Amino acid sequence: MNKHIDAPSSTIARDTRELDIPTGNLYESVVIIAKRANQLSGQLKEELNAKLDEFASDTDNLEEIFENREQIEISKYYESLPKPTLMATEEFLNGQVYFRNPADNAE
Numbered sequence: 001m002n003k004h005i006d007a008p009s010s011t012i013a014r015d016t017r018e019l020d021i022p023t024g025n026l027y028e029s030v031v032i033i034a035k036r037a038n039q040l041s042g043q044l045k046e047e048l049n050a051k052l053d054e055f056a057s058d059t060d061n062l063e064e065i066f067e068n069r070e071q072i073e074i075s076k077y078y079e080s081l082p083k084p085t086l087m088a089t090e091e092f093l094n095g096q097v098y099f100r101n102p103a104d105n106a107e
Helices: 002-006 026-053 062-067 069-080 084-093
Strands: none
Touching (some): 026 069
């Protein structure tokens, strides 16, 4: 997932005319970005859970729970990543999102 770090880390103002260029419809573009953001969110959650599961054990004691620095660093890293919506918007504007409208193919 490291390829997504080049997205801005905070919300920025966007020109809506840029968003509708790929689809010709602002609302269709927003739906595509939202669906991609949901995909990215799920992928990030799976990655984080997989990494944190490496630290899970059946015999945790209080010292291990409060002292696991590696686990804290992993969590901080994922918290510092740009939000999935910002990553999806960057991907969409850079032409990195594949999308199709089934209504366009129904003839």
